Amino acid sequence: xxxxxxxxxxxxxxxxxxxxxxxxxxxxxxxxxxxxxxxxxxxxxxxxxxxxxxxxxxxxxxxxxxxxxxxxxxxxxxxxxxxxxxxxxxxxxxxxxxxxxxxxxxxxx
Numbered sequence: 554x555x556x557x558x559x560x561x562x563x564x565x566x567x568x569x570x571x572x573x574x575x576x577x578x579x580x581x582x583x584x585x586x587x588x589x590x591x592x593x594x595x596x597x598x599x600x601x602x603x604x605x606x607x608x609x610x611x612x613x614x615x616x617x618x619x620x621x622x623x624x625x626x627x628x629x630x631x632x633x634x635x636x637x638x639x640x641x642x643x644x645x646x647x648x649x650x651x652x653x654x655x656x657x658x659x660x661x662x
Contacts, residue, residue, distance in 0.1 A: 597611060597620075599652055605645065
């Protein structure tokens with residue numbers, strides 16, 4: 554009895570691993586082909602910084618807006634970053650960039 558139950562659970566878990574990624578790929582595919590808006594995800598990457606500036610790289614194939622979270626708790630204004638390109642965020646005052654984040658991740662905006 555327990556072997557059958559355990560085997561059923563293992564099969565269900567294995568099927569979920571196959572079905573969920575396939576479903577995610579098919580959901581993303583048509584939106585990209587038709588130009589419909591879709592969320593890209595975490596594209597902005599902090600690559601370099603200095604006093605009052607940080608360089609961000611866009612790892613995605615669409616233009617986004619990005620910024621950084623500062624150690625002072627503030628966040629500078631978002632800047633546009635071209636697809637697979639870079640852009641610089643600037644701020645006045647204290648603080649160093651802790652991480653980058655996407656402000657706008659819609660492919661058609």
